[in-house]
Amino acid sequence: MKPLAFFVSLALAFSLGAHAVEKQSADTQVASDSAEGMAARIELLLNDTESDEADDKVVLEGWKQRLAKADALIASFRKLYPSHSMRWSVLMQEASAQEIRKELDLPVPKDARPTLEIYAEVLAAADAPANVKAQASTARLVAEVDLVADKKLPLSEWEKQFSEHMRAFPDHQDNMTLVEIRLQLTQDFAAERLPAVLEELAKSTNSDIATMAKDWIASAKAMTELKSKPLELKFKAVDGSEVDLEKLRGKVVLIDFWATWCGPCMAEVPNLVKTYERLKEKGFEIIGISLDQEVAELKRVTKAKKMTWPQYFDGKGWQNDIAQKYGIDGIPAMWLVNKQGIVADTDARKDLTEKVEKLLAE
Numbered sequence: 001m002k003p004l005a006f007f008v009s010l011a012l013a014f015s016l017g018a019h020a021v022e023k024q025s026a027d028t029q030v031a032s033d034s035a036e037g038m039a040a041r042i043e044l045l046l047n048d049t050e051s052d053e054a055d056d057k058v059v060l061e062g063w064k065q066r067l068a069k070a071d072a073l074i075a076s077f078r079k080l081y082p083s084h085s086m087r088w089s090v091l092m093q094e095a096s097a098q099e100i101r102k103e104l105d106l107p108v109p110k111d112a113r114p115t116l117e118i119y120a121e122v123l124a125a126a127d128a129p130a131n132v133k134a135q136a137s138t139a140r141l142v143a144e145v146d147l148v149a150d151k152k153l154p155l156s157e158w159e160k161q162f163s164e165h166m167r168a169f170p171d172h173q174d175n176m177t178l179v180e181i182r183l184q185l186t187q188d189f190a191a192e193r194l195p196a197v198l199e200e201l202a203k204s205t206n207s208d209i210a211t212m213a214k215d216w217i218a219s220a221k222a223m224t225e226l227k228s229k230p231l232e233l234k235f236k237a238v239d240g241s242e243v244d245l246e247k248l249r250g251k252v253v254l255i256d257f258w259a260t261w262c263g264p265c266m267a268e269v270p271n272l273v274k275t276y277e278r279l280k281e282k283g284f285e286i287i288g289i290s291l292d293q294e295v296a297e298l299k300r301v302t303k304a305k306k307m308t309w310p311q312y313f314d315g316k317g318w319q320n321d322i323a324q325k326y327g328i329d330g331i332p333a334m335w336l337v338n339k340q341g342i343v344a345d346t347d348a349r350k351d352l353t354e355k356v357e358k359l360l361a362e
Contacts, residue, residue: 046093063104070097074090091121092136099139119136122136179213223346245341253337257323257328259291289323
């Protein structure tokens with residue numbers, strides 16, 4: 001699981017715009033009680049992530065205090081400046097505060113307006129600035145992802161809003177993330193349309209979007225080939241041993257994409273070690289693909305945890321050559337290779353021991 005502060009940062013990334021506010025203490029008066037000053041103070045409160053490295057309880061308590069201060073400032077702004085042009089930015093800050101509460105499982109004030117209602121109001125407002133409308137459009141699309149997943153909103157309706165957003169705000173800073181979300185939604189809920197969507201995006205005049213689509217196409221092709229012919233994997237491991245998957249034909253091999261800094265990965269280690277020790281003599285092997293950047297830490301952890309199998313390491317983290325080749329965008333990712341050298345399972349994490357035993361019996 002990602003740390004608590006990560007989820008808060010994610011909510012902020014989509015719900016808040018990047019105003020030209022000089023970084024300072026969230027409690028500092030900015031231009032006294034002017035509309036601009038109050039809006040700046042609210043934003044500083046909701047963007048203050050200086051405690052990201054602290055204990056989750058400390059982070060949670062810090063957010064409770066900042067949210068309470070933000071609520072009070074937002075209420076004061078409404079009374080003092082009900083018609084000021086900054087009211088739309090402050091309204092977006094209000095929505096952001098609600099999103100943060102949802103991420104932290106904190107109670108939402110009884111009089112709080114639904115965030116989707118706020119985003120709709122901003123988008124419909126004739127006098128709302130374009131950059132604030134772009135923020136509202138982006139936040140709405142992100143907020144509606146769960147509705148699509150729960151089948152409360154048709155994917156086609158989400159895609160319609162996405163297209164309208166891209167036409168209205170072609171240069172918005174979060175557009176690349178929205179494209180990634182669109183691809184993931186298509187892959188999860190309309191997989192048959194994914195090739196056409198990728199081809200469409202690959203022709204985009206935005207070079208970053210086009211490159212992303214082409215990378216997805218290449219990864220999809222590589223994944224298709226995985227289950228149609230033997231996997232080729234050959235490298236020199238951290239321990240100096242030569243690894244060649246072709247020489248392991250006749251054995252069942254787990255390819256484990258992981259990292260020492262990944263909590264869920266480390267949580268899987270005891271089960272991996274147990275399964276390895278139990279089934280190694282029957283023909284089971286493991287090959288680790290480490291997304292670490294510090295080889296010393298990798299060596300320390302593998303030794304301490306008795307992970308005696310070979311590890312691929314190139315120090316590139318998420319840019320790990322093998323992970324990039326196969327489009328690995330989340331870890332732990334575990335593949336099982338059968339005795340013929342073909343990938344038989346790309347989601348081996350669940351019921352690993354049973355799956356290995358089944359392949360060994362074939």
